[in-house]
Amino acid sequence: MYKNMIKYIDFHDVIECLIAAVEARDKYTCGHSTRVADITLKIAEEIGIQGAALEMIHMAAHMHDIGKIGISDEILSKPGKLNALEWDTIKQHPQIGYNILTRSNALREIADIVLYHHERWDGNGYPEGLKGEEIPLGSRIIALADSIDAMMYKRPYKQPITEQECIYQIKINKGLQFDPYLAQIAINVCFQKQSFYYTFESFTANGAK
Numbered sequence: 282m283y284k285n286m287i288k289y290i291d292f293h294d295v296i297e298c299l300i301a302a303v304e305a306r307d308k309y310t311c312g313h314s315t316r317v318a319d320i321t322l323k324i325a326e327e328i329g330i331q332g333a334a335l336e337m338i339h340m341a342a343h344m345h346d347i348g349k350i351g352i353s354d355e356i357l358s359k360p361g362k363l364n365a366l367e368w369d370t371i372k373q374h375p376q377i378g379y380n381i382l383t384r385s386n387a388l389r390e391i392a393d394i395v396l397y398h399h400e401r402w403d404g405n406g407y408p409e410g411l412k413g414e415e416i417p418l419g420s421r422i423i424a425l426a427d428s429i430d431a432m433m434y435k436r437p438y439k440q441p442i443t444e445q446e447c448i449y450q451i452k453i454n455k456g457l458q459f460d461p462y463l464a465q466i467a468i469n470v471c472f473q474k475q476s477f478y479y480t481f482e483s484f485t486a487n488g489a490k
């Protein structure tokens with residue numbers, strides 16, 4: 282009986298529920314993971330990723346910040362700037378996410394993508410300081426999608442920046458924070474293709490924070 286039930290579970294839906302629970306703690310991050318998943322999907326499709334690999338990267342994007350469930354509300358929702366110790370705590374979220382996801386064998390590859398979503402192309406990211414193509418492709422795509430969402434949407438401590446400023450920030454970080462090839466693809470799909478531009482507009486219209 283349970284086996285039959287499992288056949289009908291849509292894992293994508295279940296994951297969205299789980300992440301909605303994580304984000305319900307903090308109204309300012311509400312919708313962040315869904316937007317990151319949408320942007321990630323567009324970039325991944327544009328470079329020709331298909332089928333199971335595409336689905337895996339998309340799910341990893343939905344869950345990239347799942348580890349924030351292990352960070353205290355005081356730090357997570359702190360309105361002002363974080364001190365060095367608080368930053369060190371926040372920086373544990375990829376590892377916490379990895380520890381959660383590796384409890385399931387089926388999510389092992391997704392766990393790897395989540396673990397490395399704050400690595401940087403130049404090797405100055407965390408948790409391991411991986412460089413260039415040592416960083417899984419899915420993590421490199423999510424890093425871009427995550428930054429674009431952070432720049433384009435309002436947070437308690439900052440206003441969103443303009444589209445032109447966002448494009449500029451991505452360009453100057455090509456080869457530093459971001460994979461240079463993927464950075465250009467991200468600019469194309471997020472800002473220069475009319476269809477996705479309208480997606481941004483509708484997020485704003487829905488009052489996304």
Ligand SMILES: [Fe+2]
Nearest residue numbers: 345346374399
């Ligand atoms: Fe993150």
Ligand SMILES: [Fe+2]
Nearest residue numbers: 313345346427
């Ligand atoms: Fe994020």
